[in-house]
Amino acid sequence: MPVQLHKAKLSEKTIVGGKFMFIKLELFEPNKIVFEAGQYILLNTPSTPQKRQYSIVSAPRLDHAIELLVEIIPNGVASGYLNSINPGTEVDFYAPAGEFTIKPEVESSQDPLVLIGTGSGVAPLRSMALDQLRTKETKRPIWLYWGMRHADELFWLQELEELHDNFPNFMYHLVLSQAPDEWTMCRGRVTDCLSVHTMPENAHYYICGNPHMIEDVMKTLAVRGIDPNKVHHEKFS
Amino acid sequence: MSDTAQPVPPVTGDISVAPADKATSPGKYRVKVVRSKCIGAASCVAIAPKVFALDDKNLAHVISEDELDDIKLLAAQSCPTAAIVVEEIATGKQVWPV
Numbered sequence: 001m002p003v004q005l006h007k008a009k010l011s012e013k014t015i016v017g018g019k020f021m022f023i024k025l026e027l028f029e030p031n032k033i034v035f036e037a038g039q040y041i042l043l044n045t046p047s048t049p050q051k052r053q054y055s056i057v058s059a060p061r062l063d064h065a066i067e068l069l070v071e072i073i074p075n076g077v078a079s080g081y082l083n084s085i086n087p088g089t090e091v092d093f094y095a096p097a098g099e100f101t102i103k104p105e106v107e108s109s110q111d112p113l114v115l116i117g118t119g120s121g122v123a124p125l126r127s128m129a130l131d132q133l134r135t136k137e138t139k140r141p142i143w144l145y146w147g148m149r150h151a152d153e154l155f156w157l158q159e160l161e162e163l164h165d166n167f168p169n170f171m172y173h174l175v176l177s178q179a180p181d182e183w184t185m186c187r188g189r190v191t192d193c194l195s196v197h198t199m200p201e202n203a204h205y206y207i208c209g210n211p212h213m214i215e216d217v218m219k220t221l222a223v224r225g226i227d228p229n230k231v232h233h234e235k236f237s
Numbered sequence: 238m239s240d241t242a243q244p245v246p247p248v249t250g251d252i253s254v255a256p257a258d259k260a261t262s263p264g265k266y267r268v269k270v271v272r273s274k275c276i277g278a279a280s281c282v283a284i285a286p287k288v289f290a291l292d293d294k295n296l297a298h299v300i301s302e303d304e305l306d307d308i309k310l311l312a313a314q315s316c317p318t319a320a321i322v323v324e325e326i327a328t329g330k331q332v333w334p335v
Contacts, residue, residue: 097283
């Protein structure tokens with residue numbers, strides 16, 4: 001689908017994890033969107049012509065609205081704008097954009113998927129996981145590795161657990177870099193968690209995070225002998 | 238609102254421009270990619286695939302100027318690192334980033 005201008009209205013805004021916003025934009029012109037899981041929008045903001053990229057966190061099956069996960073950045077132009085507006089406010093964006101998608105040759109295989117993200121980098125991975133599990137009803141194994149700093153920043157825990165309960169082929173690992181003493185899952189960086197788990201050789205790896213994180217994960221996967229052609233990434237600026 | 242001229246960021250590093258045989262623009266703008274700033278987000282390719290492509294290093298480069306000015310400007314304004322410079326051909330004036 002070519003990139004085109006979409007007009008929408010803010011229909012939901014919820015603070016999650018203390019420093020993120022879960023945003024839902026209901027489309028009205030056009031009133032539907034066609035995109036692939038993993039793609040992003042280019043948000044218009046009133047104060048600058050510079051567009052801001054946000055990955056779509058919802059699955060493509062939801063075609064009359066899109067959901068976003070937005071980190072609230074102090075003095076951030078786009079997150080500040082979204083934080084300031086009320087439900088009903090018109091929001092314009094261009095979409096769909098991006099090549100961070102599960103390509104047809106991977107889609108047609110039953111190769112496992114390993115989704116690796118930190119912070120709001122989980123956004124396109126959630127869209128992929130929901131699309132694979134609920135829409136495409138894949139039986140392939142899917143692992144999600146999600147790195148955060150503090151336990152109180154975590155959210156969607158119930159959803160992750162429900163996905164795991166409903167789809168036994170979906171597994172997830174939460175990693176905290178500053179974990180409390182009682183934390184029983186992975187500690188440290190997401191690469192520390194990857195290092196202690198089995199990395200299936202035939203899997204495709206999808207990484208989303210800041211450039212340093214991506215570089216570190218790619219090095220870790222290379223050390224584990226993963227074919228670089230099976231590693232795909234989306235850098236956040 | 239200031240009416241003074243805004244400082245123009247210097248363009249340095251590895252610059253990509255359209256190849257000579259594809260450098261004719263139908264409009265008044267031309268584009269450059271500052272490849273040292275590119276992170277391969279590919280929003281430019283999504284918006285203006287006739288103008289930009291990713292190379293084997295996953296960095297954007299200019300393949301043609303054959304596109305409307307509005308599309309070129311939108312592609313530049315969609316770059317998260319402002320790695321695309323838009324200039325007026327006639328004057329050389331930088332119109333993005335400003």
